Amino acid sequence: xxxxxxxxxxxxxxxxxxxxxxxxxxxxxxxxxxxxxxxxxxxxxxxxxxxxxxxxxxxxxxxxxxxxxxxxxxxxxxxxxxxxxxxxxxxxxxxxxxxxxxxxxxxxxxxxxxxxxxxxxxxxxxxxxxxxxxxxxxxxxxxxxxxxxxxxxxxxxxxxxxxxxxxxxxxxxxxxxxxxxxxxxxxxxxxxxxxxxxxxxxxxxxxxxxxxxxxxxxxxxxxxxxxxxxxxxxxxxxxxxxxxxxxxxxxxxxxxxxxxxxxxxxxxxxxxxxxxxxxxxxxxxxxxxxxxxxxxxxxxxxxxxxxxxxxxxxxxxxxxxxxxxxxxxxxxxxxxxxxxxxxxxxxx
Amino acid sequence: xxxxxxxxxxxxxxxxxxxxxxxxxxxxxxxxxxxxxxxxxxxxxxxxxxxxxxxxxxxxxxxxxxxxxxxxxxxxxxxxxxxxxxxxxxxxxxxxxxxxxxxxxxxxxxxxxxxxxxxxxxxxxxxxxxxxxxxxxxxxxxxxxxxxxxxxxxxxxxxxxxxxxxxxxxxxxxxxxxxxxxxxxxxxxxxxxxxxxxxxxxxxxxxxxxxxxxxxxxxxxxxxxxxxxxxxxxxxxxxxxxxxxxxxxxxxxxxxxxxxxxxxxxxxxxxxxxxxxxxxxxxxxx
Numbered sequence: 001x002x003x004x005x006x007x008x009x010x011x012x013x014x015x016x017x018x019x020x021x022x023x024x025x026x027x028x029x030x031x032x033x034x035x036x037x038x039x040x041x042x043x044x045x046x047x048x049x050x051x052x053x054x055x056x057x058x059x060x061x062x063x064x065x066x067x068x069x070x071x072x073x074x075x076x077x078x079x080x081x082x083x084x085x086x087x088x089x090x091x092x093x094x095x096x097x098x099x100x101x102x103x104x105x106x107x108x109x110x111x112x113x114x115x116x117x118x119x120x121x122x123x124x125x126x127x128x129x130x131x132x133x134x135x136x137x138x139x140x141x142x143x144x145x146x147x148x149x150x151x152x153x154x155x156x157x158x159x160x161x162x163x164x165x166x167x168x169x170x171x172x173x174x175x176x177x178x179x180x181x182x183x184x185x186x187x188x189x190x191x192x193x194x195x196x197x198x199x200x201x202x203x204x205x206x207x208x209x210x211x212x213x214x215x216x217x218x219x220x221x222x223x224x225x226x227x228x229x230x231x232x233x234x235x236x237x238x239x240x241x242x243x244x245x246x247x248x249x250x251x252x253x254x255x256x257x258x259x260x261x262x263x264x265x266x267x268x269x270x271x272x273x274x275x276x277x278x279x280x281x282x283x284x285x286x287x288x289x290x291x292x293x294x295x296x297x298x299x300x301x302x303x304x305x306x307x308x309x310x311x312x313x314x315x316x317x318x319x320x321x322x323x324x325x326x327x328x329x330x331x332x333x334x335x336x337x338x339x340x341x342x343x344x345x346x347x348x
Numbered sequence: 349x350x351x352x353x354x355x356x357x358x359x360x361x362x363x364x365x366x367x368x369x370x371x372x373x374x375x376x377x378x379x380x381x382x383x384x385x386x387x388x389x390x391x392x393x394x395x396x397x398x399x400x401x402x403x404x405x406x407x408x409x410x411x412x413x414x415x416x417x418x419x420x421x422x423x424x425x426x427x428x429x430x431x432x433x434x435x436x437x438x439x440x441x442x443x444x445x446x447x448x449x450x451x452x453x454x455x456x457x458x459x460x461x462x463x464x465x466x467x468x469x470x471x472x473x474x475x476x477x478x479x480x481x482x483x484x485x486x487x488x489x490x491x492x493x494x495x496x497x498x499x500x501x502x503x504x505x506x507x508x509x510x511x512x513x514x515x516x517x518x519x520x521x522x523x524x525x526x527x528x529x530x531x532x533x534x535x536x537x538x539x540x541x542x543x544x545x546x547x548x549x550x551x552x553x554x555x556x557x558x559x560x561x562x563x564x565x566x567x568x569x570x571x572x573x574x575x576x577x578x579x580x581x582x583x584x585x586x587x588x589x590x591x592x593x594x595x596x597x598x599x600x601x602x603x604x605x606x607x608x609x610x611x612x613x614x615x616x617x618x619x620x621x622x623x624x625x626x627x628x629x630x631x632x633x634x
């Protein structure tokens with residue numbers, strides 16, 4: 001079969017003469033050989049290593065017991081893990097943090113995208129400012145916000161500078177001086193109320209509610225990732241055809257109608273992307289908390305990422321650490337795998 | 349668009365002046381929130397040790413000088429260099445491997461290529477805690493533990509998971525007919541890559557390189573678990589050590605944070621356009 005000259009073969013390509021001989025090697029084997037290094041390393045470093053972590057989580061192997069065998073009962077590490085009040089608090093913190101962080105980053109990201117998308121002077125500059133935190137590391141963010149949320153000096157001092165507290169004082173109110181990262185309170189106190197409905201709740205070893213210190217971490221994380229949400233939403237806004245926007249303008253739709261009937265529904269796929277990507281970031285968050293507050297007062301800011309790191313590399317309990325990391329992996333997989341499978345189906 | 353044309357079909361309704369002013373005011377207010385930590389880090393980094401005190405966090409430094417930067421640089425320079433070597437080397441190797449693998453996976457007809465790609469891409473989402481114990485022991489076994497070469501190897505390997513997504517998305521925009529035509533003429537997989545694909549790949553390389561460099565520079569978990577010796581540690585680990593050390597003045601800590609943030613911040617400010625593209629292609633399917 002001959003290809004017409006017009007098909008669009010680049011000129012620099014035409015000048016090369018190839019042997020028309022097609023061999024099994026070049027046709028079938030060579031492409032597979034090219035991709036095999038990445039397949040082999042990913043298979044080993046992702047899948048085999050996860051499998052090894054599963055085995056470690058089922059064993060009593062540790063730094064002091066290098067000849068460890070399968071533990072009896074087999075799920076001993078898991079029962080230890082879930083019986084640990086600290087890990088119970090970590091799971092509570094992950095849920096609360098994820099809700100606060102997703103509301104903060106995706107909500108703020110949407111507001112930023114809608115504002116920057118308007119016809120306004122200097123919008124490129126604003127976009128740059130809002131996305132900037134995404135480029136720097138969680139560690140730097142954590143170090144900076146740790147000082148900002150220092151109750152003695154940071155943002156509370158800024159409230160004084162801005163005159164907020166003197167205004168409150170003039171109105172006869174107490175100055176606004178939250179303890180931020182140092183506040184061990186869990187609010188509201190739900191345990192007692194719950195124990196009236198479920199007597200079992202009285203035996204809980206941790207407080208149900210929002211750990212106040214976690215709010216500061218969620219603010220810092222939202223600061224860092226709202227720009228990411230904004231960029232995704234801006235990509236989404238660019239897909240809304242102009243004729244649809246125009247039609248709404250001709251119909252004189254109000255701002256809110258326009259948003260709720262057109263913009264929001266058309267942004268839905270991009271909202272989903274933000275929730276999946278940022279949701280999985282939230283479930284495995286580690287660096288930011290590590291640099292900002294560590295486990296926090298009464299484990300108020302502890303998360304599974306920190307717990308696994310400390311129990312594995314400080315306490316050297318490999319089995320429990322491995323079990324904790326697999327709980328993290330499972331949470332991430334529940335969020336990410338359906339999304340990946342859907343993308344794969346669309347591609348096929 | 350000319351005035352006459354815009355009368356017929358306004359591309360976007362112009363906001364009223366009052367709406368414009370309100371939007372602008374809101375944007376400026378939000379910018380203040382986003383720039384507040386940057387202001388705090390830079391101004392306090394520029395203060396002298398005697399100047400940083402509990403009540404003066406938000407004031408400007410009294411006089412111009414290097415403030416905490418000299419002290420921070422003295423402490424962080426070795427790890428800054430380590431991070432530069434690791435992120436630079438790993439980015440170059442990672443992108444070369446990612447490019448040719450992504451090309452074959454997305455443009456060559458390989459059986460199950462979709463499933464293979466998805467399985468590789470899944471690796472970018474996993475919490476690295478779930479592979480870190482076997483990884484540390486493996487690195488110890490083969491002598492890569494505690495070395496920059498070990499850190500580079502690990503970043504190159506895990507970097508492929510996102511490279512396959514970025515390069516794959518990029519190469520999907522190249523028409524397959526181009527490849528088919530070359531194949532009919534007898535060009536093999538390497539010749540097609542070298543003569544057709546590579547010359548078209550520059551934007552893909554820039555996007556992937558920015559992504560890799562930023563990710564590797566900002567990594568903390570691999571650095572802290574694979575490199576126990578301070579002389580080989582990356583900057584993120586050195587910065588947490590500096591920050592957790594209460595005998596260090598916090599003008600030095602803030603200056604250190606600025607130094608640690610600088611390379612990726614510069615990459616972002618210079619290549620922002622590509623940065624956004626990488627970010628979007630890293631999560632949004634094209």
